[in-house]
Amino acid sequence: xxxxxxxxxxxxxxxxxxxxxxxxxxxxxxxxxxxxxxxxxxxxxxxxxxxxxxxxxxxxxxxxxxxxxxxxxxxxxxxxxxxxxxxxxxxxxxxxxxxxxxxxxxxxxxxxxxxxxxxxxxxxxxxxxxxxxxxxxxxxxxxxxxxxxxxxxxxxxxxxxxxxxxxxxxxxxxxxxxxxxxxxxxxxxxxxx
Amino acid sequence: xxxxxxxxxxxxxxxxxxxxxxxxxxxxxxxxxxxxxxxxxxxxxxxxxxxxxxxxxxxxxxxxxxxxxxxxxxxxxxxxxxxxxxxxxxxxxxxxxxxxxxxxxxxxxxxxxxxxxxxxxxxxxxxxxxxxxxxxxxxxxxxxxxxxxxxxxxxxxxxxxxxxxxxxxxxxxxxxxxxxxxxxxxxxxxxxx
DNA sequence: CCAAATGGAGAACGTGCGTTCTCACCTTCG
DNA sequence: CGAAGGTGAGAACGCACGTTCTCCATTTGG
Numbered sequence: 001x002x003x004x005x006x007x008x009x010x011x012x013x014x015x016x017x018x019x020x021x022x023x024x025x026x027x028x029x030x031x032x033x034x035x036x037x038x039x040x041x042x043x044x045x046x047x048x049x050x051x052x053x054x055x056x057x058x059x060x061x062x063x064x065x066x067x068x069x070x071x072x073x074x075x076x077x078x079x080x081x082x083x084x085x086x087x088x089x090x091x092x093x094x095x096x097x098x099x100x101x102x103x104x105x106x107x108x109x110x111x112x113x114x115x116x117x118x119x120x121x122x123x124x125x126x127x128x129x130x131x132x133x134x135x136x137x138x139x140x141x142x143x144x145x146x147x148x149x150x151x152x153x154x155x156x157x158x159x160x161x162x163x164x165x166x167x168x169x170x171x172x173x174x175x176x177x178x179x180x181x182x183x184x185x186x187x188x189x190x191x192x193x
Numbered sequence: 194x195x196x197x198x199x200x201x202x203x204x205x206x207x208x209x210x211x212x213x214x215x216x217x218x219x220x221x222x223x224x225x226x227x228x229x230x231x232x233x234x235x236x237x238x239x240x241x242x243x244x245x246x247x248x249x250x251x252x253x254x255x256x257x258x259x260x261x262x263x264x265x266x267x268x269x270x271x272x273x274x275x276x277x278x279x280x281x282x283x284x285x286x287x288x289x290x291x292x293x294x295x296x297x298x299x300x301x302x303x304x305x306x307x308x309x310x311x312x313x314x315x316x317x318x319x320x321x322x323x324x325x326x327x328x329x330x331x332x333x334x335x336x337x338x339x340x341x342x343x344x345x346x347x348x349x350x351x352x353x354x355x356x357x358x359x360x361x362x363x364x365x366x367x368x369x370x371x372x373x374x375x376x377x378x379x380x381x382x383x384x385x386x
Numbered sequence: 387c388c389a390a391a392t393g394g395a396g397a398a399c400g401t402g403c404g405t406t407c408t409c410a411c412c413t414t415c416g
Numbered sequence: 417c418g419a420a421g422g423t424g425a426g427a428a429c430g431c432a433c434g435t436t437c438t439c440c441a442t443t444t445g446g
Contacts, residue, residue: 030313032225035403046424047405057404107313115363116309120223120300129363156376159369160349163356170308170322176352183349183380190379228433239394240435250434 015053017043022064027110031061031117058124061114065128068110073135075100086147087188090157093140094184097161098177101168108169112162136161149191157184208246210236215257220303224254224310251317254307258321261303266328268293279340280381283350286333287377290354291370294361301362305355329354342384350377 021043025034036057040047054060079096083089100106107113111129118125140161141154160183164176214236218227229250233240247253272289276282293299300306304322311318333354334347353376357369 028313030310032310033314036405037403047426048423051405108309112305112359112363113309113312115301116306117223117225119306119363120221121226133360133363152372152375155368155372156353159353159356159360159373159376161356162359163352163354166305166355166359167326167352170305170312170326175348179345179348180352182345183352183376186383187376187379190383229435230433240396241393244435 011049011053014043014045014049018045018050018053018060019064019067021045022060023068026061026064027068027107027113028105031114036060058122061118061122062124062128065111065114065125065132069128069132069135072132073139076136077139080143086143087192090140090143090147090188091181091185093143093157093161094164094177094181097164097168097180098174101164101174101177106168109162109165112166113169133162147188149188153187153191156187160184160187204242204246207236207238207242211238211243211246211253212257212260214238215253216261219254219257220261220300220306221298224307229253251315254311254315255317255321258304258307258318258325262321262325262328265325266332269329270332273336279336280385283333283336283340283381284374284378286336286350286354287357287370287374290357290361290373291367294357294367294370299361302355302358305359306362326355340381342381346380346384349380353377353380 018039021039022034025038025042036047036050039045039060040050043050045053050060054063076093076096079099080089080092083092111132114125115129119129137154137158140158141151144151144154144157160180164180167176168174211232214232215227218231218235229240229243232238232253233243236243238246243253247256269286269289272292273282273285276285304325307318308322312322330347330351333351334344337344337347337350353373357373360369361367
């Protein structure tokens with residue numbers, strides 16, 4: 001007998017459909033302007049099931065950010081893992097940012113946007129944003145120490161990456177990735193000796 | 194006879210009171226969670242007058258961002274003008290960011306937050322945000338060229354400043370200012386010879 | 387001093403939306 | 417087969433809020 005019954009599979013499938021719709025709509029139009037009814041329409045999951053899976057909209061938002069965080073960091077890591085040399089791996093981060101910025105539906109950093117929208121009212125969203133940014137910074141920190149570089153460099157590279165994300169979102173441009181990458185190269189080189 | 198009649202003065206005063214309340218509330222709690230009635234309560238300006246001064250909430254938001262932009266850049270320029278040496282003036286920008294981050298009611302960059310909240314729905318807000326960021330970048334550019342440094346440095350310093358603002362807002366910390374300032378110093382020094 | 391316009395307080399209107407409820411229709415299992 | 421429980425479609429409920437309107441007091445200009 002399966003550990004996952006037919007009913008459980010149906011619930012899991014509905015959950016993914018709901019999160020797919022939530023991600024697409026929330027990211028594209030913001031969270032507050034998307035109603036639960038829009039999620040239902042885009043996902044095909046009934047309101048009843050939606051509220052069964054996520055007892056409140058805030059929990060759906062939380063799950064959306066959580067799943068996106070895992071996937072986002074996974075995609076980044078996959079790109080970085082295409083390189084071996086520690087210094088090169090650091091620059092690969094900014095390279096990947098450029099690829100991300102170039103995606104046609106890019107609308108800035110989902111977490112920064114969510115923070116701007118709900119940072120003052122939703123502690124769960126704040127926790128997700130801090131968690132995501134903390135995880136990204138930790139990842140950067142790993143790359144820096146693997147390259148034998150001082151930890152203080154991590155913060156600087158992190159700020160460059162954050163600045164690039166906001167600016168790419170606001171200006172609808174991919175340039176910030178190269179500009180940040182250039183600055184990162186200089187900072188890394190300076191620390192190398 | 195005055196070019197400003199008593200009535201005009203009253204209107205101008207009400208406008209300032211409305212904008213004072215709007216700035217305090219919008220910045221602290223976000224724009225969508227503050228109702229026009231909250232603005233009335235905090236400002237003492239009646240709804241009728243509010244709508245007479247700003248025919249729609251979006252226009253009040255626009256005016257709020259516009260006035261804040263002028264004041265923000267003024268405060269920054271005043272701090273920078275405390276220094277003469279061109280290289281020092283660049284670093285003074287990050288110094289001032291640190292002072293700003295340390296203010297008790299600091300809640301991140303008002304424009305980045307507004308963009309996250311309304312960037313997908315309000316073209317007027319988007320225009321204000323792009324305008325403000327453009328003006329800030331231009332100001333930085335002036336400092337860079339005054340120091341005889343290459344223009345490409347402007348973009349890098351801008352990204353550091355933006356990253357510091359977002360991060361200070363999300364993490365509720367003033368550290369990003371020093372971290373960004375440290376990176377800026379390295380970037381400037383590297384270009385100096 | 388009076389008519390006309392202005393202003394404030396707050397009710398009212400319309401709408402959007404988060405959340406719950408209704409009800410008819412299955413599915414399931416004894 | 418038949419009762420019990422879950423499900424989808426969508427109505428319904430409550431509330432918040434942007435915007436407008438009502439009503440009365442006040443001011444203003446002739």
